Amino acid sequence: MADVPNLPNNPQDDIEAxxxxxxxxxxxxxxxxxWTTVRSLPPGAMITMExxxxxxxxxxxxxxxxxxWQG
Structure with a gap:
């Protein structure tokens, strides 16, 4: 069986702040x-939902x- 990849975790952070x-x-x-990835988007942007x-x-x-929002 393959090892589980080392995936990043979400930091303990107040995202509403x-x-x-x-x-x-x-x-x-x-x-x-x-946060390992930070993505800034305009309102209504088409994005993937993964x-x-x-x-x-x-x-x-x-x-x-x-x-x-996270993810």
Missing amino acids: YVGLDRQDAEERARERG YLAGRLNFEVKDGAVHRS
Whole structure:
């Protein structure tokens, strides 16, 4: 049997605390807190819906984070 891959975990973080932050500040803070992938998207962007542990998504409107979710 093959070994289970070493997958990233989601950091213990309050993802709602990113709402209202400037996009760049939010991205830097997320990386500092251990998120391995940070994705900023415009409202209504077409994205794949696969779950990726360690990823934090931001919906950015007018330069600020409007919504955040993990995976």
